[in-house]
Amino acid sequence: MTKETRKHRVLIAKPGLDGHDRGAKYIARTLRDAGFEVVYTGIRRTPEEIAAAAVQEDVAAIGLSSLSGAHLRLFPAVVEALRKVAAPDIPVLGGGVIPEEDFTVLKEAGIAEIFTPGTPVEKIIAAFSDACEAHYQKRNIG
Amino acid sequence: MTSIAELIAGIKNGEPRAIGRAISIVEDGGVHGHSILAALDVERIEAATVVGLTGPPGAGKSTLTNQLIAHYRSQGKRIGIIAIDPSSPISGGALLGDRIRMMAHAPDQHVVVRSMATRGRLGGLCAAAGAAVRVMAGSGCNIVIIETVGVGQSEMDIVRLADITALVLAPGLGDDIQAMKAGLLEVADILVVNKADCPGAESLAMDLDGVVRERQKAPDNLIPKVCMTVASEGKGIGELAEEIARLDAACRASARHLLRRRQSQHLEILDWAMEMLRPRLLELISSETDDPVSDPRVKAMEILKKIN
Amino acid sequence: MTKHPQLDSWQENELQKSLSRFPERKAKFVNHGGQEIPRVALPDTINDEYVKKLGFPGRYPFTRGVQPTMYRGRLWTMRQYAGFSTAADSNRRYRYLLDQGTTGLSVAFDLPTQIGYDSDDPLSSGEVGKVGVAIDSLADMEMLFDAIPLDKVSTSMTINAPAAILLAMYVAVAEKQGVALEKLQGTIQNDVLKEYVARGTYIFPPRPSLRLITNIFKWCAEHTPAFNTISISGYHIREAGSTAVQEVALTLANGCTYVQAALDAGLELDVFARRLAFFFNSSSDLLEEVAKFRAARRLWARLMKERFGAKKPASLMLRFHTQTAGHTLTAQQIDNNIVRVTIQALAAVMGGTQSLHTNSRDEALSLPTEASVRTALRTQQIIAHESGVANTVDPLAGSYYIEQLTDRIEQQALELIDTIDKSSGVVACIENGFIQRKIENASYAYQQEIEKGERIIVGVNEFQSEEENPPELLRVNPQVEEAQIANLALVREQRDQTEVDSDLQRLRDAARSDDNLMPHILAAVKHYATLGEICNVLRSVFGEYRDRG
Ligand SMILES: Nc1nc2c(ncn2[C@@H]2O[C@H](COP(=O)(O)OP(=O)(O)OP(=O)(O)O)[C@@H](O)[C@H]2O)c(=O)[nH]1
Numbered sequence: 001m002t003k004e005t006r007k008h009r010v011l012i013a014k015p016g017l018d019g020h021d022r023g024a025k026y027i028a029r030t031l032r033d034a035g036f037e038v039v040y041t042g043i044r045r046t047p048e049e050i051a052a053a054a055v056q057e058d059v060a061a062i063g064l065s066s067l068s069g070a071h072l073r074l075f076p077a078v079v080e081a082l083r084k085v086a087a088p089d090i091p092v093l094g095g096g097v098i099p100e101e102d103f104t105v106l107k108e109a110g111i112a113e114i115f116t117p118g119t120p121v122e123k124i125i126a127a128f129s130d131a132c133e134a135h136y137q138k139r140n141i142g
Numbered sequence: 143m144t145s146i147a148e149l150i151a152g153i154k155n156g157e158p159r160a161i162g163r164a165i166s167i168v169e170d171g172g173v174h175g176h177s178i179l180a181a182l183d184v185e186r187i188e189a190a191t192v193v194g195l196t197g198p199p200g201a202g203k204s205t206l207t208n209q210l211i212a213h214y215r216s217q218g219k220r221i222g223i224i225a226i227d228p229s230s231p232i233s234g235g236a237l238l239g240d241r242i243r244m245m246a247h248a249p250d251q252h253v254v255v256r257s258m259a260t261r262g263r264l265g266g267l268c269a270a271a272g273a274a275v276r277v278m279a280g281s282g283c284n285i286v287i288i289e290t291v292g293v294g295q296s297e298m299d300i301v302r303l304a305d306i307t308a309l310v311l312a313p314g315l316g317d318d319i320q321a322m323k324a325g326l327l328e329v330a331d332i333l334v335v336n337k338a339d340c341p342g343a344e345s346l347a348m349d350l351d352g353v354v355r356e357r358q359k360a361p362d363n364l365i366p367k368v369c370m371t372v373a374s375e376g377k378g379i380g381e382l383a384e385e386i387a388r389l390d391a392a393c394r395a396s397a398r399h400l401l402r403r404r405q406s407q408h409l410e411i412l413d414w415a416m417e418m419l420r421p422r423l424l425e426l427i428s429s430e431t432d433d434p435v436s437d438p439r440v441k442a443m444e445i446l447k448k449i450n
Numbered sequence: 451m452t453k454h455p456q457l458d459s460w461q462e463n464e465l466q467k468s469l470s471r472f473p474e475r476k477a478k479f480v481n482h483g484g485q486e487i488p489r490v491a492l493p494d495t496i497n498d499e500y501v502k503k504l505g506f507p508g509r510y511p512f513t514r515g516v517q518p519t520m521y522r523g524r525l526w527t528m529r530q531y532a533g534f535s536t537a538a539d540s541n542r543r544y545r546y547l548l549d550q551g552t553t554g555l556s557v558a559f560d561l562p563t564q565i566g567y568d569s570d571d572p573l574s575s576g577e578v579g580k581v582g583v584a585i586d587s588l589a590d591m592e593m594l595f596d597a598i599p600l601d602k603v604s605t606s607m608t609i610n611a612p613a614a615i616l617l618a619m620y621v622a623v624a625e626k627q628g629v630a631l632e633k634l635q636g637t638i639q640n641d642v643l644k645e646y647v648a649r650g651t652y653i654f655p656p657r658p659s660l661r662l663i664t665n666i667f668k669w670c671a672e673h674t675p676a677f678n679t680i681s682i683s684g685y686h687i688r689e690a691g692s693t694a695v696q697e698v699a700l701t702l703a704n705g706c707t708y709v710q711a712a713l714d715a716g717l718e719l720d721v722f723a724r725r726l727a728f729f730f731n732s733s734s735d736l737l738e739e740v741a742k743f744r745a746a747r748r749l750w751a752r753l754m755k756e757r758f759g760a761k762k763p764a765s766l767m768l769r770f771h772t773q774t775a776g777h778t779l780t781a782q783q784i785d786n787n788i789v790r791v792t793i794q795a796l797a798a799v800m801g802g803t804q805s806l807h808t809n810s811r812d813e814a815l816s817l818p819t820e821a822s823v824r825t826a827l828r829t830q831q832i833i834a835h836e837s838g839v840a841n842t843v844d845p846l847a848g849s850y851y852i853e854q855l856t857d858r859i860e861q862q863a864l865e866l867i868d869t870i871d872k873s874s875g876v877v878a879c880i881e882n883g884f885i886q887r888k889i890e891n892a893s894y895a896y897q898q899e900i901e902k903g904e905r906i907i908v909g910v911n912e913f914q915s916e917e918e919n920p921p922e923l924l925r926v927n928p929q930v931e932e933a934q935i936a937n938l939a940l941v942r943e944q945r946d947q948t949e950v951d952s953d954l955q956r957l958r959d960a961a962r963s964d965d966n967l968m969p970h971i972l973a974a975v976k977h978y979a980t981l982g983e984i985c986n987v988l989r990s991v992f993g994e995y996r997d998r999g
């Protein structure tokens with residue numbers, strides 16, 4: 001395949017039990033319309049399932065969505081699960097109803113970017129794009 | 143993941159990360175791809191059974207695949223899945239959702255699932271899927287299932303990559319059967335009537351039985367069978383798996399298996415050739431034909447002559 | 451004024467009966483100038499066309515409302531959805547709300563409870579007590595309603611897939627309090643169909659879910675006749691991004707599916723139909739929302755009469771609860787949300803709702819604080835007592851725009867219902883993703899309008915301001931999870947395990963047969979079998995549903 005058709009592959013997942021996937025689906029679709037290949041895992045995923053899927057699909061970034069307030073537990077758990085499957089290099093981005101005071105904790109836990117309901121969609125697309133680019137740079141075979 | 147040697151060793155050991163990376167690389171078709179493909183275990187590839195699963199949207203292909211995974215896992219087999227979904231013709235992006243139904247198996251190291259977008263490739267899709275099949279088989283998968291929506295020509299080609307093709311239908315999905323008769327019904331080795339719990343399943347099965355009987359060309363033991371399943375409840379899965387195994391054995395015992403493999407190899411080669419040809423052709427065309435052309439066909443022949 | 455024979459008959463029958471049974475709140479309703487406010491404003495000329503389309507409140511086709519005097523008789527129930535962390539905390543909040551003048555309780559459960567997992571299940575980790583109260587066993591339910599007499603309150607429980615289990619626990623608490631079951635009032639949501647397309651808290655596949663639902667219908671008709679056995683919900687369909695027309699169409703299509711399932715199970719239409727309740731969203735387009743409620747009422751009456759042949763007026767009435775639209779709340783300039791909620795609440799009241807929940811200003815950020823909940827309740831009280839809209843029935847009737855919109859919504863909703871019917875019905879359309887696709891497309895289009903600035907959301911894509919200080923937020927104490935798990939362990943230790951085992955075995959056998967499952971579930975909860983244990987038994991027989999995404 002030629003360079004110009006290299007696609008950004010990302011995984012959008014909903015960890016935890018909340019079923020409000022309007023936001024996750026919207027982001028998945030928006031990214032598709034921006035030219036990404038988006039693997040969507042559906043709702044109620046465990047961190048282990050998400051990490052395993054990301055590895056199998058060889059995605060360059062993972063987007064998580066949580067609206068139930070369980071993000072402090074779930075997002076870092078995905079980062080941890082990635083470490084366990086030898087994929088700590090895949091960046092994790094998170095969105096949902098997340099109070100600002102949680103940002104620092106999440107960032108320290110390895111979440112690359114955090115989006116809230118007010119984040120403009122261009123910013124989200126750009127963040128995924130950058131994350132993918134950076135990831136491809138890193139993983140080139142030497 | 144740094145070196146190709148490490149990657150190759152990883153594939154042989156069935157390491158998910160290596161397999162995932164390798165599929166991306168072979169899909170790209172670059173030099174690294176060659177080294178990987180060349181290093182794969184030929185015997186494993188030969189031994190693996192490649193099953194094509196196709197049918198109209200919503201027939202239950204992914205649900206069925208999920209059940210087949212569980213079935214094969216209970217027999218201790220290692221299984222690979224390639225789930226193909228269309229890319230958006232406008233943005234070139236794709237939403238790949240088949241694996242939703244298989245997520246429960248994700249952490250299982252012996253289940254390898256890969257979603258693939260058609261990427262609007264005229265050719266290329268067979269090449270990419272074929273390469274992924276090789277990597278999966280090379281990692282020790284005994285069975286590789288290719289799931290694709292059975293609507294267009296490119297999907298039909300994909301199906302030809304398989305040793306055994308199952309067409310999945312379900313009642314209540316419209317009168318598509320008539321339209322399908324001509325195409326997919328012809329290439330199918332197994333006809334699956336899924337959603338057997340829903341009204342209309344019996345009569346659909348009878349319809350299909352009729353179609354199959356019209357088709358007398360095949361030798362007796364290869365006449366397509368109609369299997370009834372309820373994928374959502376796991377019913378009829380054992381029977382379907384048995385039928386796949388029976389057919390596979392029968393094909394391997396006859397010349398058919400080799401024929402199929404050769405056919406699929408031709409397809410892959412053709413596909414790669416087209417992929418490689420396309421950019422060169424485009425280049426030649428755009429560099430040569432600014433003036434109005436009276437017969438594009440003649441021009442095409444001229445350009446073709448320049449490539450050799 | 452030309453009299454129409456129906457006007458007389460309405461006045462003599464419905465109106466008189468209503469006035470004598472429920473006198474109006476005031477002897478005379480007057481405005482500031484002392485002028486009398488009409489009960490129901492009517493056109494000068496009442497012709498057949500008017501009677502057919504609008505008619506009179508409390509009479510078919512119920513366009514103008516389900517009661518003849520509406521809020522002049524009794525105000526809507528002000529019901530605030532609340533419940534968080536532990537049963538003890540929620541119990542305190544309920545008692546506070548009752549003291550503040552709330553007239554109905556509304557219980558929110560945490561996600562593990564809604565999806566049928568105990569608090570100690572690995573899947574529950576991080577979710578216990580987060581979006582509602584955690585209920586594992588009857589012990590939690592006893593705590594939840596401690597010192598709240600169940601014959602005096604009406605309780606609405608937002609519970610779907612495991613509704614039978616929570617209802618059984620509620621019944622068991624009532625029995626312990628010595629309350630006669632006929633006196634139990636309230637509603638269980640019990641609407642699983644919308645979970646598959648909008649809310650996501652499903653457990654079992656559609657067909658066994660429908661069976662559980664009809665089991666509840668039947669058991670309640672015999673034991674708790676005053677309890678609403680289902681709340682057919684468009685709320686979440688709208689929250690998932692549907693249009694107003696889709697909200698009406700998909701909700702009523704689900705309603706028809708439940709009615710048909712109940713008929714197929716041998717239940718009698720005019721017995722269970724009166725116990726069907728509805729639940730709608732009220733969004734910010736005030737006039738469209740008012741028309742939506744009126745259209746839904748008329749369309750349901752017609753469907754029940756013409757499709758199913760219902761006879762009793764009570765079977766034809768669409769009675770509904772409303773919640774203001776959560777998805778319209780913004781995380782920016784959160785005080786603006788109070789204004790949004792006011793507009794939405796006003797639409798619900800002018801549209802004739804039977805009960806109303808108003809969202810709190812901070813809900814886009816977290817669970818609401820007590821102060822915001824109070825403001826939300828005060829909003830309803832201001833509408834009820836100061837705005838004047840409660841003094842006359844269906845105040846917007848006769849507006850050209852409202853009537854056109856009402857007709858249009860009804861017609862387009864009916865078209866969508868017909869399309870679904872022609873495509874083998876709701877369950878088939880869920881399985882093949884048709885309904886999900888419809889909602890997703892609408893949601894995507896709406897969001898795109900916002901992104902492109904074609905639709906202005908104040909404070910979000912226009913009129914932004916420097917963010918003020920972050921508001922004070924309510925947090926669920928992380929120790930809640932540990933405490934809940936410890937309690938559960940205690941319950942398991944203290945109960946009679948052999949009783950539980952045999953109850954669960956009987957339940958399993960019943961699930962495999964055609965038995966009504968309610969008595970078996972009731973027996974099990976009384977012996978403190980947990981929600982997760984009961985759901986696991988049913989999972990083993992029914993299987994689990996997985997969405998196509
Ligand atoms: N009643 C019934 N429903 C089934 C059965 N198998 C699958 N389904 C349902 O049918 C729907 C579609 O199933 P999928 O497995 O996604 O179908 P698919 O063919 O993979 O669909 P696409 O990937 O979109 O082409 C889902 O809602 C399943 O739950 C069955 O045997 N009986």
Ligand SMILES: [Mg+2]
Pocket residue numbers: 203204205239240
């Ligand atoms: Mg599929």
